[in-house]
Amino acid sequence: MRGYVLKRLAQAVGVLWAAYTVSFLVLDYLPGDPVTAMAGAGMDSGQVDPRQIAALRHEYGFDKPVLAQYAEYLGRAVRGDFGNAVTTGRPVSSTLADALPQTLQLTATALLFAVVLGGGLAVAATYTRRRRLRQLLLSLPPLGVSVPTFWVGLLLVEAFSFRLRWFPAFGNDGPRGLVLPALTLAVPTGAQLAQVLAKSLLTALDQAYVETARAKGAGRWRVHLRHALRNASLPALTVVGLLVGQLIAGSVVVETVFSRDGLGRVTAAAVTAQDIPVVQGVVAFGALVFVTTNLVVDLIYPLLDPRIVVASGRRAGVA
Amino acid sequence: MTDERERGEHGENREHGESGETGAKGGIGEHAESGGDVTAPLLEIRGLSVSYRTRGGTVAAVRGVDLDVWPGEVTAVVGESGSGKSTTAHAITRLLPDSGSIDAGTVRFGRHELTTLSEAELRAVRGARIGLVPQDPTVSLNPVKRIGEQVAEVLRIHGLTSRRSAAAEAIAVLERAGLPDAAVRARQYPHELSGGMRQRVLIAVAIAARPELIVADEPTSALDVTVQRVILDHLQRLAEESGTAVLLVTHDLGVAADRAQRLVVMAQGRVVEAGPTRDVLADPRDAYTRRLLASAPSLAGARRRPSPPVPRTHTAPLLEARNLVKEFRLPRAGEGPRTLRAVDDVSFTLQRGQTLALVGESGSGKSTTARLALRLADATAGQVLFDGSDVTTVAGSRARELRRRAQLVYQNPYASLDPRFSIGEVITEPLRAFKVGDRASRLARARELLDRVALSAAVLDRRPAELSGGQRQRVAIARALALSPDLVVCDEPVSALDVSVQAQVLELLVELQDRTGVAYLFISHDLAVVRQIAHQVAVMRAGRVVETGPVDDLFARPRHAYTRELLAAIPGGRVPSPAAETVATVPATRTRCVPSPARLNPRTRWGT
Numbered sequence: 012m013r014g015y016v017l018k019r020l021a022q023a024v025g026v027l028w029a030a031y032t033v034s035f036l037v038l039d040y041l042p043g044d045p046v047t048a049m050a051g052a053g054m055d056s057g058q059v060d061p062r063q064i065a066a067l068r069h070e071y072g073f074d075k076p077v078l079a080q081y082a083e084y085l086g087r088a089v090r091g092d093f094g095n096a097v098t099t100g101r102p103v104s105s106t107l108a109d110a111l112p113q114t115l116q117l118t119a120t121a122l123l124f125a126v127v128l129g130g131g132l133a134v135a136a137t138y139t140r141r142r143r144l145r146q147l148l149l150s151l152p153p154l155g156v157s158v159p160t161f162w163v164g165l166l167l168v169e170a171f172s173f174r175l176r177w178f179p180a181f182g183n184d185g186p187r188g189l190v191l192p193a194l195t196l197a198v199p200t201g202a203q204l205a206q207v208l209a210k211s212l213l214t215a216l217d218q219a220y221v222e223t224a225r226a227k228g229a230g231r232w233r234v235h236l237r238h239a240l241r242n243a244s245l246p247a248l249t250v251v252g253l254l255v256g257q258l259i260a261g262s263v264v265v266e267t268v269f270s271r272d273g274l275g276r277v278t279a280a281a282v283t284a285q286d287i288p289v290v291q292g293v294v295a296f297g298a299l300v301f302v303t304t305n306l307v308v309d310l311i312y313p314l315l316d317p318r319i320v321v322a323s324g325r326r327a328g329v330a
Numbered sequence: 331m332t333d334e335r336e337r338g339e340h341g342e343n344r345e346h347g348e349s350g351e352t353g354a355k356g357g358i359g360e361h362a363e364s365g366g367d368v369t370a371p372l373l374e375i376r377g378l379s380v381s382y383r384t385r386g387g388t389v390a391a392v393r394g395v396d397l398d399v400w401p402g403e404v405t406a407v408v409g410e411s412g413s414g415k416s417t418t419a420h421a422i423t424r425l426l427p428d429s430g431s432i433d434a435g436t437v438r439f440g441r442h443e444l445t446t447l448s449e450a451e452l453r454a455v456r457g458a459r460i461g462l463v464p465q466d467p468t469v470s471l472n473p474v475k476r477i478g479e480q481v482a483e484v485l486r487i488h489g490l491t492s493r494r495s496a497a498a499e500a501i502a503v504l505e506r507a508g509l510p511d512a513a514v515r516a517r518q519y520p521h522e523l524s525g526g527m528r529q530r531v532l533i534a535v536a537i538a539a540r541p542e543l544i545v546a547d548e549p550t551s552a553l554d555v556t557v558q559r560v561i562l563d564h565l566q567r568l569a570e571e572s573g574t575a576v577l578l579v580t581h582d583l584g585v586a587a588d589r590a591q592r593l594v595v596m597a598q599g600r601v602v603e604a605g606p607t608r609d610v611l612a613d614p615r616d617a618y619t620r621r622l623l624a625s626a627p628s629l630a631g632a633r634r635r636p637s638p639p640v641p642r643t644h645t646a647p648l649l650e651a652r653n654l655v656k657e658f659r660l661p662r663a664g665e666g667p668r669t670l671r672a673v674d675d676v677s678f679t680l681q682r683g684q685t686l687a688l689v690g691e692s693g694s695g696k697s698t699t700a701r702l703a704l705r706l707a708d709a710t711a712g713q714v715l716f717d718g719s720d721v722t723t724v725a726g727s728r729a730r731e732l733r734r735r736a737q738l739v740y741q742n743p744y745a746s747l748d749p750r751f752s753i754g755e756v757i758t759e760p761l762r763a764f765k766v767g768d769r770a771s772r773l774a775r776a777r778e779l780l781d782r783v784a785l786s787a788a789v790l791d792r793r794p795a796e797l798s799g800g801q802r803q804r805v806a807i808a809r810a811l812a813l814s815p816d817l818v819v820c821d822e823p824v825s826a827l828d829v830s831v832q833a834q835v836l837e838l839l840v841e842l843q844d845r846t847g848v849a850y851l852f853i854s855h856d857l858a859v860v861r862q863i864a865h866q867v868a869v870m871r872a873g874r875v876v877e878t879g880p881v882d883d884l885f886a887r888p889r890h891a892y893t894r895e896l897l898a899a900i901p902g903g904r905v906p907s908p909a910a911e912t913v914a915t916v917p918a919t920r921t922r923c924v925p926s927p928a929r930l931n932p933r934t935r936w937g938t
Binding site for chain 1: 423425449450453454455456457458461462464465466469470471472473474475483484487488519521532535536
């Protein structure tokens with residue numbers, strides 16, 4: 012067990028390093044240069060002093076060879092120091108730390124919505140005996156996956172803010188302001204979860220042990236929740252691990268649509284301004300969250316399915 | 331369709347004349363509500379019709395079945411796959427898949443009419459008054475729940491125990507079902523138990539609420555023969571002790587003959603014959619019953635194998651194994667051995683044109699031994715000689731040459747043929763692999779081979795999915811013979827097939843050996859099948875050969891205790907003449923008429 016966790020931690024470090032390196036290379040090869048952008052924004056339209064630009068370049072280390080830049084940045088990144096943001100001059104770490112709580116609230120609420128709504132939809136669709144209703148319910152997830160997030164957001168704002176005036180349309184104020192953005196973010200996430208869970212529930216309900224349970228005199232609800240759902244939850248759990256990464260990515264769009272402060276907007280602004288240190292900080296943070304959730308998911312598996320042996324990370328006895 | 335017409339069509343129903351005999355059976359008193367009246371059956375099915383909705387329309391699976399189960403008796407429903415026997419059993423408590431529906435008929439159980447009960451009323455019957463022992467113990471327990479919890483669930487559902495006492499009661503029920511170390515097992519998960527143990531757990535689930543009727547759907551088909559015997563003995567004893575009626579669904583006429591007072595033979599969704607077991611077996615009236623009787627391997631005595639050719643001792647054996655050992659590394663898990671010795675010092679010889687059977691139960695190492703002989707696995711120690719030359723470590727072109735001369739027929743014809751190949755492609759694949767002939771000559775060879783295995787050349791363009799199991803196994807045999815090999819290894823070639831098809835395939839194998847002089851290394855768990863085809867037998871247990879010899883000697887004078895155990899486990903000992911004449915040569919099988927208390931001991935060594 013301990014050996015397994017250590018091995019997984021080593022893998023996680025490898026993934027983080029790879030994510031950082033790839034993002035560094037991509038950003039390095041992009042045309043343009045943050046100093047130019049910054050200088051352009053800071054000066055009046057007209058001539059920019061080349062010497063000033065060179066000084067800035069030197070200050071941020073852009074005049075050094077790529078490899079030297081990489082080594083320096085990586086060395087600092089390991090210590091949690093991603094340098095200063097080019098646009099604001101504030102340290103990247105504190106920029107991210109300031110934005111994090113808002114986004115954490117948003118994504119956590121969205122995840123809760125996604126699990127409750129997506130899971131509920133999957134259970135309801137597989138439980139009902141009415142064919143029409145089942146088909147209707149099962150057609151919702153593909154719809155949820157295919158409509159664009161910003162459009163869902165605009166629809167929700169139109170309906171619940173402008174018409175019904177239940178929730179505010181934008182801003183960061185309080186739990187009421189959280190509902191619509193979290194719902195928007197939860198739609199594609201919950202839809203994917205519902206698709207996977209419904210599929211694996213139907214598979215589980217076809218298994219012989221379900222018949223054994225029915226032969227015991229168990230009611231449908233009991234068969235569904237106590238026998239099928241637990242077996243079906245494993246593939247869904249895998250999906251949840253992947254979806255957490257997606258939620259962070261989705262926050263870029265949602266925070267922009269709802270004008271919320273948070274990591275997503277920081278990212279959007281940093282990308283627009285080619286603020287490389289900030290972008291790299293975001294990438295590293297995203298990778299860290301992703302790696303951590305998947306490690307947690309892997310550690311939960313054995314609790315749900317006794318056939319999974321942690322030591323090998325593989326299922327035993329399942330053909 | 332009325333009951334009378336159905337019965338008229340399929341011969342006189344002999345059940346009703348027998349009720350006097352039933353009355354003599356004891357142990358029915360405790361079920362006063364429904365079982366008290368011994369002049370009436372406990373379960374009375376009339377004109378039952380069940381159909382399944384499929385993409386191609388509705389398919390009738392059961393057509394107008396009449397069936398009675400009397401209190402305290404074992405009634406066996408016998409038939410081949412697709413006969414509707416299992417559907418009938420499941421329709422009793424309406425445990426049909428969503429696509430199945432009961433179209434007509436009545437199912438009277440005690441004073442209830444089960445076909446019209448509400449779902450909630452039916453739940454009170456399921457588990458509490460009718461228990462089900464399902465077919466495959468390896469998939470019939472919930473993999474993520476503890477054993478004890480799954481047994482206790484029946485009691486909890488029917489309010490027979492409190493939350494507090496559930497665990498202790500579950501252990502008591504498991505003990506009653508004959509599970510050793512019940513208290514320990516109750517805390518384990520299904521995958522930690524063997525197949526036999528899991529079937530005991532399922533029996534515990536079925537008997538927990540002390541039902542009046544147990545429906546056992548092929549309860550032992552997935553288990554080894556010796557385990558099968560112990561499980562059936564125990565089920566029978568439980569039923570006798572509590573006066574529980576049993577509806578035993580089985581494809582094995584031998585099992586039915588040994589266990590049931592009444593026999594119901596089904597074919598194509600109809601009951602073709604029904605009556606007291608000995609009457610039906612002694613004087614089968616229906617042609618299908620007679621055919622079933624004739625082809626049951628456990629009952630048939632007539633050997634299909636040709637008389638052994640004069641042993642040519644001067645020629646070298648075709649295949650010789652010398653002290654073969656195969657060890658597998660085990661995953662590291664705490665203490666315990668690091669390696670598993672699957673094959674332990676195994677030696678045998680196989681002469682040209684003869685059949686050597688490797689017999690043993692699952693885990694005995696018989697399949698691994700065959701894989702070593704074919705160089706499909708590397709031996710840890712020992713030697714394999716093929717036609718006099720050492721092939722233990724051959725690789726490259728010499729290994730390929732061996733492949734050409736030694737072929738395989740697998741157990742499961744449903745999985746061993748590529749579903750995307752046409753039958754012609756399947757059969758000619760070895761020829762293409764070895765670049766034998768051109769397109770036309772390969773096709774001609776395929777036609778010739780199909781003719782040999784008694785299939786029409788019309789199947790050349792078909793896909794495996796369009797053929798039946800027996801036809802597919804014929805195709806697999808044709809493929810194995812394509813290169814005219816000297817040796818064909820048959821790994822349980824008939825165990826996935828219905829008995830009547832089994833008989834045909836065995837006959838075919840014998841005939842092909844006669845004509846081509848091919849030698850078979852025949853792997854089987856079924857001594858009854860081995861008896862029909864082998865010249866020599868090697869009995870394997872736990873990686874070792876415990877006994878070897880000519881098939882007749884082994885059956886007539888088994889020396890090793892394990893061989894005797896295997897022989898005794900062959901079902902069908904109670905079957906009267908004509909099969910009895912041949913069974914009589916096997917003394918051990920005759921004793922099963924009167925099970926001795928010792929034999930009934932659930933903790934028999936091979937039990938789990």
